[in-house]
Structures are given as structure tokens and as C-alpha cells.
Amino acid sequence: MDDLPAARDTNRGKECVARVAIVGAGPGEADLLTLRAAAWLGRADVVVHDRLVGPGVLAHARPGARLIDVGKSPGGRGHCQAAINALLVHHARAGRRVVRLKGGDPFIFGRGGEEIEALARDGIAVEVVPGITAALGCAAAAGIPLTRRGLSRAVTLLTGATAEGLADIDWAALAGLGQTLVVYMGVAAAGAIAGRLIEAGLDAATPAAVIENGTLPGQRIVTATVASLGETVEKHAIRAPALLVIGEVARRDADAAAWASFGHRETA
Secondary structure, eight states: OOTEEEEEEEETTTEEOEEEEEEBSSSSSSGSSOOHHHHHHHOOSSEETTOOOOHHHHHSSOTEEEEEOOOOTTTOOOOOHHHHHHHHHHEEEEEOOOOEEEEOOOSSSSSSSHHHHHHHHOOHHHEEOOOOOOOHHHHHHHHOSSSBBBSSSSSEESEEEEETEOOOOOOOOHTSSSSSEEEESSSSTTHHHHHHHHHHHHHHTEEEEEEEEETTTOOOOEEETTHHHHHHHHTOOOOOOOOEEEGGGGGGOOOOGGGGGEEEEEEE
16 A cells, blocks of 8 residues: 555644545546546546546546446436445545546535545545646637636636526626636526626627537537527537636637637537
8 A cells, every 4th residue: 555645634733645535537538637646546446436537537547446437417316425425435444545536626516625524524534636627628628718818807617507506696796897707517507697697787799608528529619699608509409518608708710720629619
């Protein structure tokens, strides 16, 4: 077990051996995995992974490692968070090296904080391995700068929907000028989100982009305005995983040749 990294035990102020790593898998493409994430996968006994972690990333797991899919499709059945926490604790207590593998970054809409708390309650040391979150990775792959001088002075990441429906958000604050909005899990509610933003004062002509399967070979980039966002998602049959990017930075007038390396692009 000497190859396991040291983690700080915050309760005792000393170094201890991490049995669990909560690892960000990045936005999709396997070669965007960090070196540290790949190293943990290469020595794990058990990999507990989400639905959106692709086979290219899982191929980095140690031969013979047990792969456990705890993913949940939108609106579908899946493991509840309490069951996932119990699974991590069970395997760590059994002396196994465990990787909890999440798409993007584990601390951006990934419930990584909840899992750390559950493991800490059982005295299990944890290392967190950050990943490229989807907002950054997919926007970059789409050629969309989330901040740009004169156009966007801030970026807000938000979730579009919860189990109870549209997220309870201060829409008026989001409709303020000079920022970019990136919406996770917002495809199904795209029209409702656009409507709330317009009601809150956002110009209906504000540019928007939808990035489907960002960074992957099947990436699609569809552009629209906020007013046409819901209709555009339906027209192009956009499916998760996809991100909504709203703001002036989503306005792209570049020659089609400039987009050749970023994937298939469609304009509403």
C-alpha cells in the first residue's frame, strides 16, 4: 500500500493514507483526464463511477479493478446518494483502494462535498482530485471564451433543474449585464429558463449556444438567441449531456473554416 498518497487528517493534524479518492473525470474526452486522476485509476481496486464517464476514461482503470456504475439518467432510476456513500465506506473499510469517479469536477454540481462528509464521519481519509469542469472544457472545445474584454466580466455556473423542477434562482440577478451564464442540466428546461431570464429583464436577442457532447467526437454546437433557445433545443433534438451558454460571448460570426477543429456546428 506504499503507493497510496498521503492525505491530511484535519481532525488530528497529521498525514494518513488515503483509501478513497474523489476524482474528476473531466468534460468527456479521455485525454483530458489529469495525470493524477489517471494514476489513481491505475491503482484502484474499486471504481465507483457516474453514467457520463465514458469507456475511454474507464480504460485507465487497473486491469481487474471492479467497476461499479452508480449513474442515473435524467428522470430515471439510479442509486440514491446515501447508497453511494455507504458503498464507498464499505469498500474502504474492507481495505480496498477506492476511486469515486465523477464527470467534470467533483465539486461543481458533483456532490463531492457530501461524500467527503460521509467518509470523514467514518474516519476514512480522502483525497480530492480536481477535474476540468464541463463549463470550462466544453466552452473551450466550442471556441467560446466565457470571459472576454468588453463583453463579459463574470461567469455564473448554475443548474437548470432539480428533482422538484426548475431551480429556485434569483433570475433578476442573473439577467444583469456583463456576464456569461453556463447552465448545467438545463436541456429539458431550456425554454422555461429562457422565459424566466427574459421576464427578469434579459434582452431576448441575447446570443445563446448549446454544446452537446462537448469535447467528444460527436460534439455539436448549436447557436440561437435566448428567445429561440427552447425551440432550438427541440428543433435540433438536443440530448444530454449538453450545456447552455448564454451571453454576448456566444455570438460567433467567424468564418466556417475557423470552426473546423471544434466539431459540428449548426445555427438556428
